[in-house]
Amino acid sequence: MEEAIPNPVRKIIHVDMDAFYASVEQMDHPEWRGKPLVVGGNESRGVVAAASYEARKYGIFSAMASAIAARKCPHLIFAKPRFDRYKELSLQIREVFYEYTDLVEPLSLDEAFLDVTENKMGLNSAILIAKQIRSKIKEKTGLNASAGVSYNKFLAKIASDLNKPNGQAYILPEDAEEFLEKLPIGKFFGIGKVTAEKMQKIGIHNGADLKQFSLQFLTKKFGKSGIHYYNIVRGIHLSEVQPHRVRKSLSAENTFEKDLSSIEDLTNSLKSIYEELIKRIRKSGIKGRTVTLKIKYEDFSQQTRSKTVDQYPEEEMIWEIAVELLTQEELPKAVRLLGLGISNLNIIEEHQHFGEQLLIQFPSQPRES
Template structure:
């Protein structure tokens, strides 16, 4: 989906259409979760501080997140996917992989299926979607970003390596900003540069990810679309309007986060043996504290452990965000559930390569 959260807000608020808008935070506090395409023209993007976004665009509109609404529309979109295939792997509320090698409508063209799905999404929800089509997940994801917004692109098998050789390293799906900077320091600026390095060299520099980088630049990615996947944790967090300084303040504000975690535990039936406290300071430095117990803790024990972790050592700087979660779960495989947050602390034919 294109700028999903922001697009939903503009859909539901006609007076905001065509205007720069972000979801999450406010002018003085918080972080941008999603930015409309009008806002992006000002250099605003997800994970940017709200204060900086407001500085870049003084007439920027701030919308509070409404996850129930986003989930409602996401389910409508998911229903469209299942008209074509049961092999749907959701990545988030606004993105999914579909394997249409064999499909319910007996179409041999994945390009045509993608176009039909986008048209149905527009008809049913009023929102624009973009699609990428290729023979593996990595290339399909890469293609999906080529012609945004409201576009579609395909990378054919015989074109994949030549395409990847020209692709800037920062555009590779799964290569984040930090890794891209590390590669650029090694003289790796595009796929062709990456291709010059041996598997041994990449493994030495990037550990287990080295094999992944060695393969993807050659168009190799063997991961299948997985309609079920293992859930690793369950958590909730909150970004505060004002920094918290004292322990009583931190305890008071941790409790509603704990209550939200318990609500999600009871709703899902999930249990976990590890409790983790997440602390983000006013300077955006992040700290986590964890404790693992032998038996799955009940709600009272989770709260006690949360307090214990909070008091584990002195908190030297003001706190802007607290999070609490469980891991080491009592499940081996679980159908993907929609993620939730209390308050967002963070956040996007023309059928071929992008036109120049």
Template sequence: MEKIRKIIHVDMDAFYASVEQMDNPDLKGKPVAVGGNRERGVVAAASYEARKYGVRSAMSGKMAALKCPNLIFVKPRFERYKELSNQIREIFFEYTDLVEPLSLDEAFLDVTENKVGNPSATLIAQEIRKRIKEEVGLNASAGISYNKFLAKTASDINKPNGQAVILPKDAESFLEKLPIEKFFGIGKVTADKMKEIGIHNGYDLKQYSIQYLTRRFGKSGLHFFNIVRGIHLSEVQPNRIRKSLSAENTFEKDLSQYSDWVTALKEVFEELIRRLKKSGVKGRTVTLKIKYHDFSLQSRSKTFEQYPESEKIWDTVLELLGQEELKKSVRLFGIGISNLNIEEERHHFGKQLFFEFGEG
């Protein structure tokens, strides 16, 4: 009989903002935004006090200030976040070598076989969270299940500073009731598209065939078909260096006008910047990926000597778009960043990922 895997997803609570509140007691209990300011820039993270006002990561600083007039903006300190992330990761490695970091503030752990000989993933997760609080000073949430997707989904259930488990026998009924926007990998844009065709929860999603979902959502259709049935076979993969970070979007209707291309690219760009901020990485190569209505692919890239900031990345995307006339309707846009500043730091990051467009 095949052994059921035991996967833990540990997610630090409002990591960047919580670090700032821990290091500066004057910020405790106050609405804090890391990154951006009242006039420009993008919020990289928001404290829970700020989230009550609707402030979210990837939101413009200007909009965040409108939503929360008392918002305190602080500059990101990525070296400090990396330092604490490494401390947290050392705790993980005391329980298992199968650790797959997704970013500075979250990771998957496979504890099916573990170094402490504890058969309970739930108890291991509790112990890890307790140690992070005592040794680092920060709160973490955790999700436990038999695959990565369900563990990731479970870690959001009792946030902040909580944990939840999804057992194999409960998985399908849990997923049927889950609102579609709560599925890991289904962001706001995709969720809105699904709601337009009557998909509001997992049960609704389950009614559609794999052929329909693939036709409607491209290669993500197969992923959606499987996850709502509790099927996700990806293993926890440690020690792989992330080579690139990307975001993309497949459009419901092919786009043929320049103004529509720019609008669509802006959404993809904002999602990419959110992921770059969360991961704490920078890259020197900007790549624009274009898939046309006939499924032919084209990519255009530009490499810099220094790591470009977000405004420069956006200018480069527009430059690459105008590099050569697009003669066909566009089905998909993707923007990628490579030549990352962490390719030599094997202990900092996990597997290479190409993200589908959507919030994690």
């Protein structure tokens, strides 16, 4: 009987532009270079969409209220977002990616996964390819990029954060488990602040702690996500780079520690969910004509309410629609989760433009984050 040929170890790169929106503004406005700057909002209202590294030294980060950012740094520069400019540069960056591989999975305007196991340059070293890509991006756009290299998407994503800004790192297969055991749980890609806090309450502070819990315990405690947590701490992540991935919606949600009943409490909670959604919208540069409110009640029953408008709504209108959907009819019972999202997005045409050559090369590729 013929032996099965084992699958080759994949070579995955995650490229992440450094403070993309803020860096573009500083590049296009030389007088702002080296100064603390944020994109979005103003001194009195709004939310920070992106912060330069100079601003981050003052404790300013994306999704922070602009008024708080202004108090932290009185001489902070507020730049108005220019998404057309960001998209223009994003296209140039992706053209660099396609010089090396057609297996490109964009996550947003400023980051993407690349599978370079087999690449157009015939290079064996993914580390070298990542270095060349970063150099070409700098030459072509004037912007710095960081990169992570590993054998799966999860580890490549973690690696790209290790030597930011303007750096790169790699995690080899033989080093992965030891690296993950030492990694603080809040640094795991896909484990957010709320989940990290829940884990810390039961004694999970790093990968080594997570590894002590059985698959049965993790699925009971965290549902389907428990399977993911069980695998990733062991360096297992089978998701392939998906060049045809088209985002159909964008959303944010929150499960409350206590079920909520009053409209006042629900509106306040919805506001923070809305702000997170706006952060994601700004990062991705996309818009959607349909706004959907997701409601999960105390008995786990679920309801969605949606409204579609003729034009892509601006941020304030999204909030108005969200409140309208929440209050359009009386809630029959207490609520344990709210979610807010947009669909009917403006990216189908853009995706077809970016992926035109991909459709020719890979007409039947099947199709995940």
